[in-house]
Amino acid sequence: MPSVPSAPVRRAPPVKSATAERYVIPNLRNACRILKLLGRHPDGLKAAELARELRIPVTTTLRIMTTLSLEGLARKTGGGFELGPVLIQLGNAALAGTEIRELALPLLQQLTETTDETSHLAIPCDDRALILAVQDSPHPLRAASRPGFLAELHCSSTGKVFLAYLHQARLAEVVAQAAPTARTPQTLTTLSAIRKEADLTRKRGYSLDNEEFNPGVRCLAAPVFAADGTVAAAIGITAATLRFTKDRIPEMARKVRTVASELSERLGHTASRP
Numbered sequence: 001m002p003s004v005p006s007a008p009v010r011r012a013p014p015v016k017s018a019t020a021e022r023y024v025i026p027n028l029r030n031a032c033r034i035l036k037l038l039g040r041h042p043d044g045l046k047a048a049e050l051a052r053e054l055r056i057p058v059t060t061t062l063r064i065m066t067t068l069s070l071e072g073l074a075r076k077t078g079g080g081f082e083l084g085p086v087l088i089q090l091g092n093a094a095l096a097g098t099e100i101r102e103l104a105l106p107l108l109q110q111l112t113e114t115t116d117e118t119s120h121l122a123i124p125c126d127d128r129a130l131i132l133a134v135q136d137s138p139h140p141l142r143a144a145s146r147p148g149f150l151a152e153l154h155c156s157s158t159g160k161v162f163l164a165y166l167h168q169a170r171l172a173e174v175v176a177q178a179a180p181t182a183r184t185p186q187t188l189t190t191l192s193a194i195r196k197e198a199d200l201t202r203k204r205g206y207s208l209d210n211e212e213f214n215p216g217v218r219c220l221a222a223p224v225f226a227a228d229g230t231v232a233a234a235i236g237i238t239a240a241t242l243r244f245t246k247d248r249i250p251e252m253a254r255k256v257r258t259v260a261s262e263l264s265e266r267l268g269h270t271a272s273r274p
Contacts (some may be wrong), residue, residue: 030056031064035073035083036126039150044082091148100224100233101132103266108135108235111259115252117239119259122158122221123232124166125150127174129159137239145238151213154180154194155187157221158234160207164198165223165231171195187212206253207234211241218244220252222260227268235260 033054038045045053051061065081068074072086104121111119118137122129128150145151153159153167153174167174172191180189188194201207209219221236237244237256244252264271 027060027064030054030060031068034061034064035068035087038074038081038083042082044077044080046080050081100263100267104224104233104235104263105133105135107259107263108133111135111235111237111255112137114255115237115239117237117244117252119235119237119256120145120158121224122151122156122234122236124162127153127167127178129153129156129162129234131158132233139240139243152180152183153178154189155183155209155212157207157209157219157236157238160197160201160209161221161223161231161234161236163194164201164207168198168202171198183213184211184215186210204253205257207236208249216241220244220249220256222253222257223264224260224267225264225269225271229269232267233263235263 034050034056037050037053047061047065048058050056050065051058054061056064065074065076069076069081069084072084074081075084100123101121108119108121112135116137116139119135120131121133122131124130129152131145131147131149131151134145134147151159153163163171163174171194175191175194180187180194182189188197197207206220206222209217209221211218213219217238218241219236219238221234223231224233224235226232235256237252261271
C-alpha cells in the first residue's frame with residue numbers, strides 16, 4: 001500500500017507555561033469559554049447562567065456577549081444567547097481542512113454499505129468526542145449525531161474509546177471534571193464503573209454504548225491510531241437495537257475494527273489487522 005502523509009492529530013493541549021500565561025487576554029479567554037459552554041447547550045443560556053457557570057461577572061459577560069453577537073459568533077434569543085451563524089461557516093471551513101476526515105470519508109461509506117447502518121468519525125476535543133463526519137444508513141429511522149456535535153465521553157462509543165486509550169492515566173480527573181450524568185437508566189456514572197468499562201474497551205479493542213446515550217440505540221466504536229501509536233480518532237456505527245441486536249455485536253465489532261485499522265494504516269500506523 002502506498003504511503004500516505006500522516007494527518008494532523010488533535011491532542012490534549014500542552015501544559016501552559018508561565019511565559020505563555022503572561023500573554024493571555026483574560027476576556028478573550030472568557031469569550032472562548034463562553035462559546036464552548038454554549039456549544040454544550042443547543043437551547044441557549046441566559047447571561048446570568050453563563051456568568052454563574054464560568055464565574056465571570058454578569059456585566060463582563062453581557063459585554064462579551066454583545067461583542068460576540070455583533071460579530072455573528074453568538075445570537076440573542078429571547079432572554080438568552082446561543083451560538084451564532086458565523087460559527088457554521090468557520091466550522092465547515094475547519095472540517096474541510098481536516099485531512100483525517102477526507103481520508104475517512106470513503107471508509108465510512110464502505111462501513112455503512114457492509115453494515116447497512118450509520119457510521120461516523122470522531123476526534124478528541126476538550127475532553128469530549130467531536131463528530132467530524134457521518135455516513136447515513138438507508139434506513140428512514142436514524143439516531144446518529146450530526147457533524148460538529150460534541151458527545152460526552154462516558155456514554156458515547158467514541159467517547160469511551162478516548163477514555164480508554166487517551167485518558168487512562170487521568171481517568172479520575174476527567175470523570176471528576178465532567179460530572180457524568182445519567183442520560184438513560186443504562187448510563188455508567190461512577191468512576192469505578194467507567195474505569196472497568198475502559199479496561200474492557202482496551203482488552204477487546206472496541207467500545208460499546210449499550211443504550212447509554214439514547215434509549216433504543218446501540219453504538220460500537222474502535223480506535224484509529226496515528227503513526228506514533230497514539231489514538232487520533234475513533235470510527236463507530238450507530239443503529240437501533242431492533243436491528244443491532246446483542247447477537248450482532250461480534251460481527252459489527254469485526255467490521256468496525258477492520259475499517260478503523262485501515263484508516264490507521266493510511267495515517268502511517270503499522271500494526272497487524274484485528
